[in-house]
Amino acid sequence: MSGKKVLKYACDLDKSVTVTNFERRGWTCVGNDEDWNFYWATVQSVRNLFSVDNSYRMTDDQVVNHFPNHYELTRKDLMVKNIKRFRRDLEKEGNPLAEKDETGRYIHLDFIPVTFMLPADYNLFVEEFRKNPSSTWIMKPCGKARGIGIFLINKLSQLKKWSRDSKTNTFTAPSAKDTYVISRYIDNPLLIGGKKFDLRLYVLVTSYRPLKCYMFRLGFCRFCTVKYNASTTELDNMFVHLTNVSIQKHGDDYNQVHGGKWTVHNLKVFLEGTRGKEVTDKLFDDMHWCIVNSLKAVSGVIANDRHCFEVYGYDIIIDDNLKPWLIEVNASPSLTSTTSSDRIMKYKMINDTINVVIPPGELPDVRWNKVPAKESLGNYDLLYDEDLAQTDILAQDVKGRLTTTIPGSRAGKDRQRLAQATWK
Incomplete structure (x- = not known):
């Protein structure tokens, strides 16, 4: 020694x-x-x-x-604000990524549901609600997690009731802790076995400027315990609508053995068998696209301290058209193990994270170039490396999105194809 x-x-x-x-x-x-x-x-x-x-x-x-101001991505309202600003900035630059269709919807950057802040955007929300009065909306307190304080509405009167419950009859801004986001509810989720689910994906960011991030291969799906029913009479039944384990574990049908979870690998195999490989590959590529652009949206505002790294828990819902929607990003994804496979997966995630952020067998060194050897990556795949992408893309025409996909390709195995695929 x-x-x-x-x-x-x-x-x-x-x-x-x-x-x-x-x-x-x-x-x-x-x-x-x-x-x-x-x-x-x-x-x-x-x-x-x-x-x-x-x-x-x-x-x-x-x-x-953690990065000092990680909340720019992990607070629900700030994430939406930053993504909206990112899209506007690209639009002002005339960047082809900010292209819109004839209805004014972003073609490439439409990966968060229509969302408003309450009370600040109340009038804008009402205007949108009246365009499609049969829609359902989901309300979430900005600063809470684990499904706490979430409810669904499909009538404006329900919102007025909430407002009165908050001891205010007008929509004057209360303190920040009372701020909510209200988003159009994804009411056509992809169902498996009749049940709604979402994905929890782990993304490690070692640097924001230049952006360098990795996707952990062992993410999972979280299933509701009760079959999905879009009926308005079921709006209050959170076992139907919210996938949070902290809620579902109280349901009568919760399974202690598998914890209502399925690996991302199982999901992929299932979708390849039922929908085909091509559309499955596209779905996974779209999810990677949405994650990288959400990170790009905050890369300019995050304090990129070289002493910091962060493992984010991304929550993504897939609709029945196999379109992924970014719901939220968690700064402290749960490390509590609900099952033995859960414990093994989370142990591997911490182990692989350490191997990526610290040179093997050494002390941390912030002067290190943060390029781990591929054998140190474990279950992480390089998702995006801004330095690599710029080097590769300088020689390419980047107008629009490239068609290459990166279904689970191992980082290092084919770095150039990876860099091209993810950064369209």
Whole structure:
């Protein structure tokens, strides 16, 4: 062991999938106020760490698992605001990606449902609602997670009731914690076995400028326990509409063994068998496209601190036309294991994340170029590397979207094709 420096870790989450990983590497546990090299922190701790009131300065051998203002992507209202601004900016530049069809809908960047902020956009929402009064909308508090405070409406009177419940009769802006987003509900979800599901995909970002991100191959589908029914009488039944495990596990039909989950690999095999390989490949490419562009939308506003990396939990719903919709992005995707396969998958995710962000067998080093060897990637695939993409694309005409797809292609196996496929 010739004086090799032992890596010291701090961890705010007492979860077996994190702690076991650190212990198996022979790391030493220290308090977050001590001299650590690797800190798996809560978002609150990271806020304190980067607070202007805090004179803490990180050294070159320290890394932490959140960017200072990750909420630009992970708060529901800010994500929508940033994506809308990104589309407008591209439109002003005359970028072909911002092309619209004759109805004014974005052709390439239409990957979030029509969404408004309440109370600020109330009048705009009413105008949109009246164009299609039979539509259903889903309301979510901006700062909450795990399905808390979500409800569906299909009448304006239901919104007025909510407004009165919030102790206000007018739509004057209450404090930020009372802000909601209201989105057109995807009422034609792709069903499997008659049930609605969504996807939880894990995306690791090691840098925003230049953007460098990886897709974890072992994502999963979360199923509702009750068959889907678009009937307006079922609007209050969250076992039909919300896939959050924190809600579904209270249902009578919840299965403790598989936890209502299916691997992304199983979904792919199922879709290839029922819909064909070509459309399945296109669906997965569209999902990658939507993730990369959501990251591009915030890349200019995120504080790209070189001590930071982040594993985001992306929630995506697929409709019955096999179109993916980005619902939200989570800054702290749950590391609680509901099943044994869940535990194994999350352990691998933490393990592979560490192997990507820290040079193998070494201490963190923020001066490192952040290009891991392909054998360090484990279950991660390179999703987008801005440096690579610009090098490759300089020689190409990038008008419109390329038709190449990257169905699960391994990073490093064919980097050029990957770079072309993802960055259209």
